[in-house]
Amino acid sequence: MTTAGRNSMQRLWQLKGRQVEPVAQKEVRALIGSPPPDGHGRELLIECLHQLNDHYHGLFERHLVALASEMKLALVEVYEVATFYHHFELLRDDQTAPAVTLRICSGQSCAMAGSAELIASISEAVVDAVSVKSAPCLGRCEHAPAAMVRQSAVPHATLQSLQQAIACELDRAAGLPDPVSAHPDWISLQSYRQQGGYALAAAVVSGEEAPEAVMVALENSGLRGLGGAGFPAGRKWRIVRDQPAPRVMAVNIDEGEPGTFKDRTYLERDPHRFLEGMLIAAQVAGTEACYIYLRDEYHDARRMLAREIEALQADPPCPLPHIELRRGAGAYVCGEESAMIESIEGKRGEPRLRPPYISEVGLFGRPTLEHNFETLYWVRDILERGPQWFSDQGRHGRHGLRSYSVSGRVKNPGVKRAPAGITLQELVDEYCGGMAEGHSLYAYLPGGASGGILPAHLNQIPLDFDTLQPYGCFIGSAAVVVLSQVDRARDAALNAMQFFAAESCGQCTPCRVGTAKAAALMTEPVWDNATLEDLCVVMADASICGLGQAAPNPVRCVQKYFAHEIGG
Numbered sequence: 001m002t003t004a005g006r007n008s009m010q011r012l013w014q015l016k017g018r019q020v021e022p023v024a025q026k027e028v029r030a031l032i033g034s035p036p037p038d039g040h041g042r043e044l045l046i047e048c049l050h051q052l053n054d055h056y057h058g059l060f061e062r063h064l065v066a067l068a069s070e071m072k073l074a075l076v077e078v079y080e081v082a083t084f085y086h087h088f089e090l091l092r093d094d095q096t097a098p099a100v101t102l103r104i105c106s107g108q109s110c111a112m113a114g115s116a117e118l119i120a121s122i123s124e125a126v127v128d129a130v131s132v133k134s135a136p137c138l139g140r141c142e143h144a145p146a147a148m149v150r151q152s153a154v155p156h157a158t159l160q161s162l163q164q165a166i167a168c169e170l171d172r173a174a175g176l177p178d179p180v181s182a183h184p185d186w187i188s189l190q191s192y193r194q195q196g197g198y199a200l201a202a203a204v205v206s207g208e209e210a211p212e213a214v215m216v217a218l219e220n221s222g223l224r225g226l227g228g229a230g231f232p233a234g235r236k237w238r239i240v241r242d243q244p245a246p247r248v249m250a251v252n253i254d255e256g257e258p259g260t261f262k263d264r265t266y267l268e269r270d271p272h273r274f275l276e277g278m279l280i281a282a283q284v285a286g287t288e289a290c291y292i293y294l295r296d297e298y299h300d301a302r303r304m305l306a307r308e309i310e311a312l313q314a315d316p317p318c319p320l321p322h323i324e325l326r327r328g329a330g331a332y333v334c335g336e337e338s339a340m341i342e343s344i345e346g347k348r349g350e351p352r353l354r355p356p357y358i359s360e361v362g363l364f365g366r367p368t369l370e371h372n373f374e375t376l377y378w379v380r381d382i383l384e385r386g387p388q389w390f391s392d393q394g395r396h397g398r399h400g401l402r403s404y405s406v407s408g409r410v411k412n413p414g415v416k417r418a419p420a421g422i423t424l425q426e427l428v429d430e431y432c433g434g435m436a437e438g439h440s441l442y443a444y445l446p447g448g449a450s451g452g453i454l455p456a457h458l459n460q461i462p463l464d465f466d467t468l469q470p471y472g473c474f475i476g477s478a479a480v481v482v483l484s485q486v487d488r489a490r491d492a493a494l495n496a497m498q499f500f501a502a503e504s505c506g507q508c509t510p511c512r513v514g515t516a517k518a519a520a521l522m523t524e525p526v527w528d529n530a531t532l533e534d535l536c537v538v539m540a541d542a543s544i545c546g547l548g549q550a551a552p553n554p555v556r557c558v559q560k561y562f563a564h565e566i567g568g
Contacts, residue, residue, distance in 0.1 A: 020069045024062035028070055031055055040071045043364075045346035049082055050296075050327055057097035058089035084348040084505075085329030087296050089131075098131035100169045102162065103148045107137030107258040108445065108481050108495050109407040113144035121159050130166055136332060136499055137258035138297050141407035141481070142414045151299035185269055189311050192272040198317035200380055201279040205318040211241070211284040214383060221387035222399045223379075227252055227335070227372030228447075228476040228546075230465040233379075236369065239359050240285045243367030249287040249321075250363050251278060252340055253373045254295040256332040257448035258499060259479030262403040263373040265415040267301045270377075271308050277376030280383070282321045285369045289322035293340050296328045332503035336545045337370045338362075339505065350507045351545035372477075374403055396421040396462040402475075404463070406432055408482035409439040421462035424454075428482065439484035443562070447476030449496035450550035453489050453557040472557050474550075489562040493554035494522045500551045511548030514539040518555060526567035529559055 031051045032040065040048070048071070052063050059082055068075040082088045091097055104110070104119050115134075123132045140146035143155030149165040192198070203209045218234030225231045240247055255263045267274065282290050294302050306325050313320060331349045334340045338352035341363045352358075362368025378401070382390045393401045398421025407413045411433035418431055424444055428434060435441060441456040446463055452473030454461070461467060468474050483492060501515035514535045521528050521535075536552030543549045558566060 017075065018061075018065050020066050021062050024060075024066040025069070028052065028063055028066040032067075032070065035070050035072075041346075042071065042073065043344065043346040045071060045073070045078065045081055046085070046329055046343065047327065049078075049088055050329065053088050057099065057101070058091040058095075060091050060095075060097075061093050081346065081348055085331050086135075087330035099129035100150055100166055101131045101133065102126070102166065103133045103135035103138065104157065104162075105136070105138040105140070105144070105146045106134045106495075107141065107499070108449065108492055109141040109259060109413075110137075110145040111491075111495055112408060112483070112487060115145040115157075118145055118147075118157060118159065118162075122162050125159065125163065126166060129170075136503060137256065137260075139255060139261045139264050139295065141259055141261055141405065141479075144407060144413075148297065148299075153300065187270045187272065189272060189308060189315075192270075193317070197272055197380075198276055198279075200383055201276045201283070202318040204280050204283050209383075214280065214284050215241075217383055217387045218379070219387075221382045221390040223375065223382060223390065224400075224465060225372055226374040226378075226403070226477070227255075228257065228450075233371070233375055236359070236371075237281060237285045240287070240367055240369040243360060245286060245288075247285065247287045247367045247369065248363050249278070249282050249285065249290045249369045249371070250337070250341060250344060250358075251290065251292045251371055251373065251376065252335065252337065253298075254293055254328050254335045254340060255373070255477060256295060256335045256503075257450060257477045257479055258496070259407055259445060259448040259481045260405050260477045261407075262405045262415045262478070264298050264301055265405075266377055266403070267298070267305065267373065271305055272312075273380055274373055274377045275309070275312065277379030278371075279318070279320065280379050281369060281371060281376060287321060287369055289324070291344050291363065292323070292325045293328060293334070293344055294325065296330050302327060331505070332499075333505045333545070333547055336547070339545070340370075341368065348505070350505045353544065393419050394421050394464075395419045395426070396423070398462050398464040398467070402464070402478050404431075404478045404480050406480045406482065408444075408480075409436045409441075409484035409487070410434070410482050411436050421464045421467070423460045423462060424480065424482075425459040427463065427480065432482075435482070435484065439486065441482065442485045442487060443483040443489045443492070445479070445481040445483075445492065445554075447474050448479035448481070449499055450474075450546070450553060451476045451479070452553040453483075453492055453561070455489075455561045458561075472553060472560060474553075488565055489558050490522070490527075490565040493558045494519065496554040497522055497551065500547060504547060508542070508544045508548065510538045510542040511544070511551065514543075514548065515551050518551070522555070527559075529566070532559075 032048045053059055064078050068078045104115050119134055138146045145157050147154040147157040149169050154165050215234045215237050223233045253263050326344050334343045334349040336351050339349040343349040358368045391399045400420040402420045404416045406416050416431040443453055443455050445453055497519040501519045504511045504515050506512045518535050539548045540552050
């Protein structure tokens with residue numbers, strides 16, 4: 001046989017595709033550990049990618065190859081997940097990872113506070129080792145413009161404060177600072193228990209409080225899902241409880257709706273009130289495991305929550321279900337319940353077609369109770385004070401309490417715990433100290449980017465579920481962004497549409513193509529209203545999930561209420 005023939009035969013016996021480099025395999029195992037006998041679970045893929053991304057400031061090709069081998073996955077399965085999420089930095093092996101990644105929020109409130117100009121200024125001032133990125137809402141709208149230097153938040157960012165934060169990060173030799181030290185009103189596990197905390201959860205788990213009585217109390221209170229959908233909480237518990245075991249629970253703290261920061265605010269100060277609500281819900285609905293999905297932008301909250309869960313497990317007030325804290329990776333669509341479940345399972349966060357609903361076939365194929373953070377946060381108060389205490393709150397014929405995330409041109413932005421049904425004018429005057437100096441009300445977003453835009457003369461509409469739909473809007477997660485005479489509604493609508501275009505998962509054509517096309521049309525001085533309406537109809541009628549279905553709201557509101565801004 002000739003030499004060429006022998007080489008050809010040798011190539012036939014060689015493995016195809018890129019092979020695992022021993023050094024890369026060693027580096028991966030140093031972070032994620034050696035595989036157990038049954039291998040690393042597929043559901044841990046995103047967690048493993050985070051470990052690599054955090055340690056090496058990016059995901060190198062060699063590490064993805066090694067990770068695929070360690071998890072017994074095809075490389076394409078690892079690659080498709082890694083490329084789906086914004087916070088993973090994919091790098092070739094011949095590239096150098098950035099020493100620091102700086103993300104500056106481009107959400108509506110931060111844009112109004114000058115984030116675009118700040119991005120331009122800092123991009124010219126930093127060294128090559130710093131990667132500067134424009135980021136969607138960071139969930140810190142009350143601190144606009146907000147930024148993140150790696151995993152450290154920079155409130156009210158300026159060129160000087162960002163340069164200082166970058167220098168500090170480049171010089172950092174030790175770990176990150178204690179996240180609790182910045183919150184003087186922090187309630188620790190010990191303090192929470194001294195105030196009667198977990199006594200109710202223990203009573204429910206022990207059977208002293210009957211599940212039926214708990215569900216009736218929630219139903220009578222009128223508590224609804226406060227992540228945006230508004231489904232009655234007690235009814236949801238009952239539906240899941242009636243499903244065959246085993247059942248699981250998934251908690252959504254991926255509050256990515258621009259303008260929303262209520263969950264973070266409560267979590268950073270009183271995490272055990274939420275955890276007790278979760279334990280009660282898990283017991284009543286009969287779920288054996290709880291998965292908490294926290295958005296990746298909340299690094300301090302994640303470190304704190306992980307520590308508090310560990311403390312609770314070390315000294316439990318009652319038998320606890322299995323609890324896992326999972327980390328998002330920068331994908332707004334994972335706020336949708338089925339997309340979140342896909343992400344917890346280690347996959348791309350693409351919404352599922354329904355039916356079946358997740359209460360029947362959800363996480364890992366099991367009946368799943370899904371809840372927003374704030375819904376669970378109210379459970380203890382409602383059960384201790386009685387359902388009437390909650391239902392008697394409210395204004396203008398509405399019932400209950402809401403946590404309004406208020407930002408924009410107001411004197412005192414922040415989370416305002418107010419009666420459901422309060423009007424925008426009442427909210428600004430009574431809870432925000434009025435408009436910011438020199439500003440007068442021009443328009444407002446009642447429910448974040450998805451919730452539409454209303455003019456100042458409609459400032460007396462009750463802000464609650466079901467009250468805004470006649471005006472082409474909805475309350476959603478109660479993210480209220482206030483605009484003044486220096487702003488334009490068309491700019492706010494464009495900001496929202498650009499956000500939707502960037503955050504579309506791409507699974508369905510109406511949303512993937514429609515949001516991008518609409519954003520391009522909306523940059524024109526005079527809008528092509530006929531084409532925009534065609535796009536809006538298709539997106540609203542044919543998109544798989546709420547992202548595409550709600551994307552037309554800001555467009556239609558501008559066309560209806562602010563036609564003078566768009567010509568035509």
